[in-house]
Amino acid sequence: MKRLFLAVLAGGTALSAVPALAQDAACTAEPVTLRILRTPGNYPYPAAMEAWQKEHPCVSFEVNEVPFAQLGDTIAVQAASDDPPDILVYDGPNTQSYAKAGILLPVTDYLPEGWADDILPATRAEHSYEGEVYSPGIEQTTVAMYYNKSLTDAAGITPPQTLDEAWTWPEALAAFKACQQGDPGAPTVWGLGPTRFGNGQPGLVYQDLIYQRSNGDPEADPESSAYKTFWAMAPDGSTVEGYLDTPEAIEALTFYRALFNEEAVAPKVGIPNAFFDGKACFYIDTPAAGSALLKDPVIDWGITPIPYFKTPVVHTGSTTIGVTARSKNPEIAAQFAVDMSWGELAYMNVSQRGNLPTLKSLFDRFPVYQDYPMKVFVDQLEHWGQPRPPSPYFAQYDRVVTDAIRSVAFGGDPEEAMQNAEREVARAMRR
Amino acid sequence: MTALRKPLALSLVLLLILACFFAPFLWIVSNSFKPQLGIFADVTPISWRTFLPLEPVLENYRTLFERTNILRALLNTAIVSAGQVALTLVLCAMAAYALTRIRFRGAKAVFVVILLTFLLPVEAMLVPLFQVVSGLGLNNTLLGVMIPWIASPFGLFLLKQAFEELPRDLEDAARIDGAGHVRIFVSVILPNVKVPLLTLGLVTFLFSWNSFLWPLVIAQSPDIQLIQVAIAQQGSPTQLPNWGETFAGATVATLPLILLFLLLQKYFTQGMAMSGIKG
Numbered sequence: 001m002k003r004l005f006l007a008v009l010a011g012g013t014a015l016s017a018v019p020a021l022a023q024d025a026a027c028t029a030e031p032v033t034l035r036i037l038r039t040p041g042n043y044p045y046p047a048a049m050e051a052w053q054k055e056h057p058c059v060s061f062e063v064n065e066v067p068f069a070q071l072g073d074t075i076a077v078q079a080a081s082d083d084p085p086d087i088l089v090y091d092g093p094n095t096q097s098y099a100k101a102g103i104l105l106p107v108t109d110y111l112p113e114g115w116a117d118d119i120l121p122a123t124r125a126e127h128s129y130e131g132e133v134y135s136p137g138i139e140q141t142t143v144a145m146y147y148n149k150s151l152t153d154a155a156g157i158t159p160p161q162t163l164d165e166a167w168t169w170p171e172a173l174a175a176f177k178a179c180q181q182g183d184p185g186a187p188t189v190w191g192l193g194p195t196r197f198g199n200g201q202p203g204l205v206y207q208d209l210i211y212q213r214s215n216g217d218p219e220a221d222p223e224s225s226a227y228k229t230f231w232a233m234a235p236d237g238s239t240v241e242g243y244l245d246t247p248e249a250i251e252a253l254t255f256y257r258a259l260f261n262e263e264a265v266a267p268k269v270g271i272p273n274a275f276f277d278g279k280a281c282f283y284i285d286t287p288a289a290g291s292a293l294l295k296d297p298v299i300d301w302g303i304t305p306i307p308y309f310k311t312p313v314v315h316t317g318s319t320t321i322g323v324t325a326r327s328k329n330p331e332i333a334a335q336f337a338v339d340m341s342w343g344e345l346a347y348m349n350v351s352q353r354g355n356l357p358t359l360k361s362l363f364d365r366f367p368v369y370q371d372y373p374m375k376v377f378v379d380q381l382e383h384w385g386q387p388r389p390p391s392p393y394f395a396q397y398d399r400v401v402t403d404a405i406r407s408v409a410f411g412g413d414p415e416e417a418m419q420n421a422e423r424e425v426a427r428a429m430r431r
Numbered sequence: 432m433t434a435l436r437k438p439l440a441l442s443l444v445l446l447l448i449l450a451c452f453f454a455p456f457l458w459i460v461s462n463s464f465k466p467q468l469g470i471f472a473d474v475t476p477i478s479w480r481t482f483l484p485l486e487p488v489l490e491n492y493r494t495l496f497e498r499t500n501i502l503r504a505l506l507n508t509a510i511v512s513a514g515q516v517a518l519t520l521v522l523c524a525m526a527a528y529a530l531t532r533i534r535f536r537g538a539k540a541v542f543v544v545i546l547l548t549f550l551l552p553v554e555a556m557l558v559p560l561f562q563v564v565s566g567l568g569l570n571n572t573l574l575g576v577m578i579p580w581i582a583s584p585f586g587l588f589l590l591k592q593a594f595e596e597l598p599r600d601l602e603d604a605a606r607i608d609g610a611g612h613v614r615i616f617v618s619v620i621l622p623n624v625k626v627p628l629l630t631l632g633l634v635t636f637l638f639s640w641n642s643f644l645w646p647l648v649i650a651q652s653p654d655i656q657l658i659q660v661a662i663a664q665q666g667s668p669t670q671l672p673n674w675g676e677t678f679a680g681a682t683v684a685t686l687p688l689i690l691l692f693l694l695l696q697k698y699f700t701q702g703m704a705m706s707g708i709k710g
Contacts, residue, residue, distance in 0.1 A: 037651065040664040064571065064651030067663040070644075077557050077648050083565040186476065196672070269475075272674055277472045292671045298468055 027058040032329050034061050034336060037078065038089035039068045042319055043138055044340045048348040052339055059332060072395065079103040084324045086333040092126050092135065092320040093388045093398070096237070099129035100392030105323040105330055106132035110338045122316040123358040126387035134322055136341035137358035139350050141286045141318040142385055143207055144376050145172075145307070146293075149300040151189060151281045155179040159282075159304035161372050163379050166305035166312060169211070169255060172282075176265040179281035184264060191265030193280025200270020202260060203406025205388055205398050206315050207284055212244075213386070214308035215252035230311060232401075237391035240425045244401070245418035252309055253405070253414035260409045268410055275299075287377050291354040294368070303373035305380060316385040318355060356381060396428035456685070457482050463491050463678040470674050491675035492683075500653055501680060504661035507573060509687075511646075511657060512639040515577040519635045520628055523586035528616050530587070531594040532602065542591070549584045553644055564649060575649050576657065577639065586631045593627035594620060629698040633691065640688055658684045 036044070042065075049061060064085065066074045071090060075098070078084050090098070098104045111133060116124070120140055127135040147159050155178045160166055167175070176191025198204040209232060216229030225246035232249075233240045259266045267274075275283035276298055283289070284306070293301050306314050321340055323333045339345055341358070347365060350357045356377060357363065364370075369378045391397060404421035408414050462470050464484035473480040495501055530542050560579050561570075569575030597620065605619045621628070646657040656664075662680040665672050692699065 062571075062652070065653060065656075065664065066647055066651050067660070067665075070647050070663070073644075074648050074651070077561050080558050081562050081565055083570055267475075271471055271474055272672070273468065273471045276468055279472065288671055 029058045032059045032332055034059055034087060034329060034333055035085040036061060036063045036087040036089065037071075037074065037085040038063065038065055038087075039071055039319065040065045042089050043349040043353055044089070044321070045349050045352040047352070048340060048345045051348065052336065052345060056332070056336075059336070075103065079324060079326070082326070084326050086324060086327040086329055087337060088322045088324060089319055090322060092123075092137065092317045093390070093394050095127045095134050095320065095322070096129045096390055096392045097395045098322065099132070099134045102325050104134045105325045105327065105334060106134055107136060107323060107334045107338055108133045110334045111136060112338065112342050115342065118359045118361050120316075120358050120360065120381065120385070122381070122385040122387050126317060126390055127320060129392065135320045136338050137320050138341045138346055139318050139320075139353060139355040140316055140358050140381055140385075141288075141355045142314045142316050142377060142381050143284050143286055143306060144314075144380060145304045146275060146283045146285060146289055147302050147304055148275065148278060148281050148283075149302050151179055151181075151278070152302075155281070159302060161302070161304065161376070163305050163312070163376075163383060167307040169214075169252075169307045169309055172307040173255075173259070173263060173265065176259075176282060177263065180265055187264075188279070190267055190274065190280040191282065192259065193275040193283035194267045194269065194271045195284065196270075196272060198402070200272060201406055202266070202268065202409035203402045203404075205402050205405070206317070208256070208405050208409075209388070209401060210306065210313050210315060211256045211309075212249040212252040214311050214313045215248040216246070217311055226310075230313070231389065233389035233391060233397065237389070237393070240397065240429070241422050244404075244422050245415055248310075249418060250414045253408050253418070255309075256405070257408045257411065257414060261411050287355055287374060290374050290377075294374075301373075303376045305376055306384075312380075312384045313386050314380045314384045315388050316381060317388055393425065393429050397425050400424045400428070454482065459678050459681050459685075463675065463682045464488060465675065466490065467673060467675040470678070491679040494673070495676045495679045495683070499661065499664075499676065499680070500656065501658070501661060501683065503654065504656050504658045505683070505687075507655055508640055508658040508684075511573050511577050512636050514573070515581060515639040516632045516635045518577065518581040519583050519586050520632055522581050523583055523590050523631065524621065524624075524628070525616070526582075526587050527590035527594050528612075528620060531591055532615070532620070533612070542587075545584050545587055557644070557648060560645070561648060569649075571650055571652050571655060573650070573655055576642075576646050576655075579645065580639070580642075583631075583635065586635065589627055589631050590624065593624045597623055626698050626701050629695060630701070633695050633699050636691065637688060640684075 038044075053059060053061075068091075072094065075088060075090060079088075079098075079101075088098075088104070095104065099106075115136065119137065123137040123140055124133070127133055127137055145159075152159060152175070155175075157175045157178055159175065173191075180187050180189060180191035182188035194200060195202060195204065195207055197207055202208060213230055213232050216231070217224075217226040218230045220226040220230075225242075225248055228243045229246045229248040229252075231243060233243050260268050271279065274280045275285075275289075276292075278299055282304075290303065293299070306312070321337045323330060323337050327333045340349060346357060346359060347362055350362065351366070356369065357366070363378060368374050388394065389397060400421050404417040407417045458481065461482050461484050464487040466486070466488050467490070526545075530538055564570060564575045564579060567575075569578065601619050601623070602615055605615045610618070641659060642657065643659040643663070647660045647663075650656060650660075658680075662677060662684060665674075665677045665680075
C-alpha cells in the first residue's frame with residue numbers, strides 16, 4: 001500500500017513536468033520561458049511561434065489553455081498572483097478593463113512603423129486606453145445573418161447579398177414569418193434560429209445590443225437621444241446614464257421582444273445546431289459558421305448583411321493578444337506579442353484560424369473573403385463595424401446589459417429593464 | 432382495493448422521481464451515439480426520439496480518442512483522485528484521532544474553527560490559494576491540484592464522529608499492553624472504523640473526480656489537464672462546438688464513478704447514515 005501510494009505521488013510529479021517547445025538554434029544568452037495563457041485552438045500557432053523562435057533562440061514557450069467561458073476568471077486569479085503568465089490571449093473587449101486594473105502592459109513603444117495606418121480603426125479603439133495601445137490585435141470578427149437557401153427559396157424569399165441592399169429589421173421579420181414552418185408557438189422550422197453564443201439564450205451584448213444601437217444616429221447632436229442610442233454608453237466611457245433607456249432604444253427593444261413573444265419567430269431557449277440541422281431559416285453567427293459550411297456544406301446556404309432600423313451597425317471584437325504588467329520578461333514578451341500581430345507572422349496566425357485580420361494590408365491575401373458569401377463579413381467590418389462600448393467597466397456592462405436584454409426577450413418591460421441596467425452599471429462605475 | 436392502490440401510487444411516484452434523475456444521464460449517453468448533426472434535432476418537442484439514437488454511430492468516441500487528450504486527462508484525474516483519497520484519509524484520520532483521543536486544552540475550539548472553514552466558498556479562497564500553491568512552486572503540477580483539499584473539514588467531522596463511538600476500553604487495553612499512540616491509532620482505532628474510512632474515501636474520490644474550478648486555475652497545461660476541464664475545452668465563440676465529442680467525453684468521464692459507486696454504495700449509505708445520527 002505504501003509503495004503504491006509513493007508510486008502514485010511519484011507518477012503525478014513526473015507527469016506534471018511541463019515540456020517546452022523544442023528549439024534547435026543555438027542560444028548564447030540567458031534562456032527565457034514565455035508562459036502563454038489562451039483558449040484551446042487559439043493563436044499563437046506553432047508555425048508562427050517556431051518562425052519567431054528562429055530569431056530568438058533563447059526563448060522557449062509554455063502554453064496553458066482554459067475554456068473560453070472560464071478565461072476571465074482564470075486571468076483574474078492568475079494576474080493577481082506573483083506568478084502570472086507573460087502572454088494573455090483574451091477577449092478583446094476586456095482590454096480597457098484589464099488596462100485599468102493594471103493587468104496589461106502597454107505595448108505602444110513596441111509597435112512597428114506603419115501600424116497605426118494599417119490597423120482597422122475599430123480594433124485600435126477597442127485596444128487603446130488613455131492614449132496607450134495595450135494590444136496590437138491579430139484578428140477581427142463580426143456577425144452576419146446566414147440563411148438556409150432551400151428554405152428561403154421554398155418560401156419565395158431572396159435575401160440581399162450586399163450592404164446597400166440590406167434589410168431593415170421589419171423587412172427581416174416579414175421574411176422570418178414567411179419562412180417559418182409548423183404551428184405557431186411550436187414551429188418545426190424557426191424563422192430566426194437560436195444563438196450559440198453565451199448559454200444559448202438571447203441577450204448577449206455582442207449579438208443583441210446592435211438592435212437598439214441601430215435605431216440611433218452617430219451623426220446626430222451629441223445631446224440627442226438618437227446619438228446616445230447609437231453609442232449605448234458615453235463614447236469616452238464616462239457614463240451610461242441616458243444612453244440605454246432612450247425612446248429609440250425602447251422602440252427597438254419592443255420590436256426585439258416581439259421576435260420572441262408576440263411574433264414568436266425566434267426561440268427563447270437554446271437549441272444548439274438548429275440552423276445546421278435545417279431547423280431554422282436564418283441564423284446569426286461569425287465567419288466560423290461559414291468556414292464550417294465551406295468545409296462540410298450540410299445545407300445549401302447564403303449570407304445576408306445584419307438588418308438594421310436606421311443606422312447599420314455590427315459589433316467587432318475577437319480574442320486578442322496582450323502582455324501581463326507583472327510579467328517577469330516584459331520586453332521580450334511585448335516584442336513577441338507585437339511580432340505575432342504584424343506582417344508574415346500575423347498572416348500565418350490568421351490564416352490558420354480562419355477569421356479576418358486586423359491589418360488592412362493582409363485582407364487581399366485571404367481569397368475566401370474576396371467574394372460572396374464571406375465578403376459580406378469584410379464589407380460589414382469596414383463600413384459598419386463598431387467595438388462594443390469601450391470602457392474600463394465593460395465586463396460589468398456586458399453582464400448587466402446582457403441580463404437586461406435577455407429579460408426583455410423573455411417578455412420583460414424594455415424601459416424598466418434598461419433603467420435598472422443603467423442604475424446597476426452606474427453603481428459599478430462609481431465603485 | 433384501497434390497499435392495492437397505495438403501493439401502486441407510491442410505485443408510480445418513485446418511478447417518476449427515478450425518471451427525473453435518470454433522464455439527463457440517458458440523454459447524455461444517447462447523444463454520444465448520435466451523429467454530430469442531428470443531436471439536437473429531436474430536442475423539441477421531447478419524445479422517445481430525444482432519448483434514443485435511432486441510427487447509432489461510434490464516430491464521436493472515435494474522434495474523441497483520436498483528436499483529444501482524453502486518455503491523458505483520465506489518467507491525470509485518476510492519479511489526482513487516488514492521491515487525494517490517500518492523503519485525505521491519512522490526514523483526517525490523524526486529526527480526528529488527536530481531537531478525540533488526546534486530551535488537550537482548546538480541542539473543541541480547534542474543531543469548531545476547522546468546521547467553520549466549511550462556510551467559505553471555493554471562489555472566495557481561489558486567489559489566496561493560488562498565491563500559496565504557486566508560491567510553493569506547485570503551479571501546473573498534479574500535486575498542486577490535490578494538496579489544498581486534503582485537509583477536509585467534512586472528513587475530519589465524519590471520522591471524529593466515528594472515533595468517538597469507539598469504547599475507551601479498547602484503547603485502555605492496548606495501553607496496558609504497552610502500546611503508544613501510533614500503535615493504538617494503526618492497530619486498534621483504524622481497523623474499527625473501516626466503513627467511515629471507505630465512505631470518506633468515496634466522497635473524496637467523487638469530489639476530486641468532478642472538480643473543475645481549482646484544476647482549471649492551477650493546471651492549464653494540456654499535459655496535466657483533468658477530465659472535467661478537458662471536456663469543457665469544447666467550443667469557443669469563434670469555433671463551432673463538437674457536441675458529439677462533448678457528450679462522448681461526459682459519458683466516458685461518468686462511467687468510472689458509476690462503477691465505483693455501484694461497488695461501494697453499501698458503505699457509502701452506511702457511512703452517511705452514521706455521520707448523521709451519531710455524535
